[in-house]
Amino acid sequence: MSFADTPTMLIKNARIDGHPVDLRIDHTVQVMARHLEVAPNETVLDARGGELLPGLHDHHIHLFAAAAAHDSVDCNVGSGTLSQCRALLEARLKRATGNDWIRGVDYQEQQVGELDRWILDELCPTRPVRIQHRSGKVWVCNSLALRELGFKDTELIDGLERSSRGLLTGRIVRRDRLLAERLKHAKASRRPNITAYSRQLARYGIVGITDTSASNTTDTLADFQHLSDVGELLQHFSLMGSDELDSGYLKILLDEDRLPDLANLVGRINQARRKGRNVAFHCVTHLELVFALAALAEAAPCEAGFDRIEHGAVVNDEMAHRLADLGLPVITQPGFLFSKGDQYLADLTRTELGSLYRFAGLQRLGVCVVASSDAPYGLVNPWRVISSAATRRTRLGATVGEHEQITAEQALTGYLTPSVRLNQRSSFAQARKVKVGMPADLCVLQGEWSAQRGEAGELEVRATLIGGSVVFDRTQTG
Numbered sequence: 001m002s003f004a005d006t007p008t009m010l011i012k013n014a015r016i017d018g019h020p021v022d023l024r025i026d027h028t029v030q031v032m033a034r035h036l037e038v039a040p041n042e043t044v045l046d047a048r049g050g051e052l053l054p055g056l057h058d059h060h061i062h063l064f065a066a067a068a069a070h071d072s073v074d075c076n077v078g079s080g081t082l083s084q085c086r087a088l089l090e091a092r093l094k095r096a097t098g099n100d101w102i103r104g105v106d107y108q109e110q111q112v113g114e115l116d117r118w119i120l121d122e123l124c125p126t127r128p129v130r131i132q133h134r135s136g137k138v139w140v141c142n143s144l145a146l147r148e149l150g151f152k153d154t155e156l157i158d159g160l161e162r163s164s165r166g167l168l169t170g171r172i173v174r175r176d177r178l179l180a181e182r183l184k185h186a187k188a189s190r191r192p193n194i195t196a197y198s199r200q201l202a203r204y205g206i207v208g209i210t211d212t213s214a215s216n217t218t219d220t221l222a223d224f225q226h227l228s229d230v231g232e233l234l235q236h237f238s239l240m241g242s243d244e245l246d247s248g249y250l251k252i253l254l255d256e257d258r259l260p261d262l263a264n265l266v267g268r269i270n271q272a273r274r275k276g277r278n279v280a281f282h283c284v285t286h287l288e289l290v291f292a293l294a295a296l297a298e299a300a301p302c303e304a305g306f307d308r309i310e311h312g313a314v315v316n317d318e319m320a321h322r323l324a325d326l327g328l329p330v331i332t333q334p335g336f337l338f339s340k341g342d343q344y345l346a347d348l349t350r351t352e353l354g355s356l357y358r359f360a361g362l363q364r365l366g367v368c369v370v371a372s373s374d375a376p377y378g379l380v381n382p383w384r385v386i387s388s389a390a391t392r393r394t395r396l397g398a399t400v401g402e403h404e405q406i407t408a409e410q411a412l413t414g415y416l417t418p419s420v421r422l423n424q425r426s427s428f429a430q431a432r433k434v435k436v437g438m439p440a441d442l443c444v445l446q447g448e449w450s451a452q453r454g455e456a457g458e459l460e461v462r463a464t465l466i467g468g469s470v471v472f473d474r475t476q477t478g
């Protein structure tokens, strides 16, 4: 294709591994050279000596929840006594904008105690409130919210916790789909602002996401497609989800307190296999991982592609060997070491800490490990996740599992690896590199990588391009 046919853009003064490079692109990378002259009518993006990388892919994120969290009440009130923390939470709920439903996220029992409807009624009696625990597993509703959602004390519904007197406590465990349906019915589901969140991802250099929500259905897939078609969602996307989907991973949530019936689970896996789907297990404890591998051993083998372990928060050497033998990658979240690390250090034994969110140790045993965000539950900023993987430093500056530290490059590699290659051991070889012919999904950093890798958490992106379109330009947004 000649330059006359398709408008092209020239990216000037970029650097790749210390070498200066200019790049001519349309929707793909056309030419790369040390120096290129500007063609007539060609737009120019001056990289100002910034490192040129392929755009980043977040392999584990929950888009709608993350966008909703973006405009929810932050219930993480920091340290203090129980009554101080509750007073802070009460003040934040009072300040919440609007006059209808309040959605809160990231409450922690270490701060405000275990919440239930009666405590929330005291903190906020005038508006329906629902607040999510930091784990994402539990929502707590106040009495007004329960009423609006049509949940009655007389009705027995799985996942709705009850007091010893048989009353609903307002705590709803792992019933996000049911909750979403009821919210829709109560006309309380404000659609989250995807545009703003997608732009935020672009600011970080993210050009693709894998939405790992177990509740995703064919309707969700249609929603994603629509958001993409109308330009609200800028990033490429792929979805995992429920049994109903015909493609993408079947996401299986395991919870060691309520493990599913093994035969039933094997049936679900086999049904997914018949559709050519692979499975991804949410595993945060040793028992959950043991159970996941037991289910895989009984199920029909996976004929194409590979299955995945999400989080892999606790993996001992024995399990690591098995994961390596099975070629199962671990999609981990080093960002939790920063955000929850101090709590882990206080709560866990030395042995437990040794198996926690491992990285280098698993790689040494042959497991493919990939860093991701798990936003909104984990840090979404990939540069801070990368920094967490390298330093393993907590918010208060302690270090968790020093021997599991990896280099910033190794952490970045996962973000540059296409989803279909996540199981391949030699991850450096699998990462995308900028080359002629690839889609122009690019990330230009402010400055060179080699100069900033030590402070990767502070790194800023100069510009992000998806399919040759500039979706973020720092010089335009200030």
Ligand SMILES: [Zn+2]
Residues within 6 Å of the ligand: 060, 061, 062, 212, 374
């Ligand atoms: Zn997740």
